[in-house]
Amino acid sequence: MTDRPKAVVLLSGGLDSATALAIACDLGFSCHALSVDYGQRHRAELDAARRVAAAQGIIDHSVVPIGLGAIGGSALTDPQIAVPQQPTSGIPVTYVPARNTVLLALALGQAEVIGARDIFVGVNAVDYSGYPDCRPEFIAKFQELADLATKAGVEGHGSRIHTPLINLSKADIIRRGVALGIDYGLTVSCYQADDAGRACGVCDSCRLRAEGFRTAGVPDPTVYR
C-alpha cells in the first residue's frame, strides 16, 4: 500500500523518457510506465523500456500494441522509407504522423483507468528533431483537450500533463538524469538500433544524444555497432 499519488509516465526506452520517469519518481509519484509498441523500426527501444522500468523499480508497466504501420508515412514505421543519415531541413521523415497525440491520448485513458491525476511525457523542444507535436503550444492545447475529454475531466479532476524536460538542452537532461542515478547505458535512442540495441551513430537521434554527452562532460555509455 502506498499513499503516494499515482502518475502515468510515457516510456519509450530512450534517454529523455527515462529521465522523465526518474524525475516523476523523485517527485514522489507512484509511477505507472506506459510504452507503446507502434511498429517502430527500433524495436530495441521496447526492450530498453523494460530495462529502464525495472531499474527504476516500476511494478506497473503496460505495453500497448498499436498498428501504426497500417497508416504508414514515416521512416520509423514504414520499411520503404529510409532513415536519414545526415541532418535534413524542415520536419524529417522520421516524424510519425500524430504520434504524440496518440501517445498522450493513451496515457490519458490509462490515467483515467488507474485514477492517476498526473501524466509525465519526456518531450523536449530544444535539442529535438523539429516535430510539431513536441512544441509547448501543442502540449498546452492537449492539456485543454484533456480537461474536456474524460470522465475525470468532466468531474473536475482531469489529468495534468507534465513535461519536465521541455525547455532543457540534451546536456541538461543528461546532467539531471546522472544526478538521479540513471544508467543511460540501459537506454536506446537510435532510430535504427539493431536487435541488441546497438546504435548507428549517424541518425538525428544518435547525433543529438552523442553531442549531449559531450557537452555535459559525461562519458557516453552508448554501444555503437
Added chain:
Amino acid sequence: MTDRPKAVVLLSGGLDSATALAIACDLGFSCHALSVDYGQRHRAELDAARRVAAAQGIIDHSVVPIGLGAIGGSALTDPQIAVPQQPTSGIPVTYVPARNTVLLALALGQAEVIGARDIFVGVNAVDYSGYPDCRPEFIAKFQELADLATKAGVEGHGSRIHTPLINLSKADIIRRGVALGIDYGLTVSCYQADDAGRACGVCDSCRLRAEGFRTAGVPDPTVYR
C-alpha cells in the same frame, strides 16, 4: 484518377458512422475509411464496417489494431465488466477512456499521410450514451489541437474535423441515411452483438437505435438474437 478532395472517415460499423460515411461521399469527397480494432467486445462491428465500406464503394479501408485491453477500464474492452442491461445515470461503464481522443488522433495521422484535409466522425450529442468525448466542446478543442499537432497543421493546411450528426436526433440520422440509400441492415450498433452481428436488444446502444427507427417511422432491419 480523381480530382475529388480526400477525406478520412472514422467507420465503426454502427449506424452513426455509416451515415457519416454516406454524407461524406454525398458531399463529393473521395473517402478513405478508417476502422480501429481496439479489442472491443462487439467484434461484429468490424465485420459490419467492412460491409458498409464495400456497399459504399470505398476502396481504401484501413483497420488499425490497438490493444486498449492493456489499459482496460471499460465494459467494451474488459470482459470482467458487464454491459448494463438497463439505463444507468451518469457516464456508463461502456465508456472507453479517451477513446475518441485516440480515434481522432489516428484519423489525423491517416489524413496527414494520404494528404486529406477533411476528417469525418459520426459523433452525436443528442441520442447518445453521455460520453464526454462526444460533446461539441470536445470536438472544437480537438480541432484546435489538430491545427498544432501535425506537419500539415504547422504548414497552414491542417485537417478540418466534420461532425455532420452532432446535433441530429437518432431518428433524424436514420431519415438522412435512408434518403442517401443506406441499408442499415448492414450495420451493427449493439455493445454485445454475437459473432453473427445479432443484437441483444437491451443495451443502451440497442435501445437508442430501436427508438430511432420507431420515431423515424422506418422499418427496423436489426436482427435480434
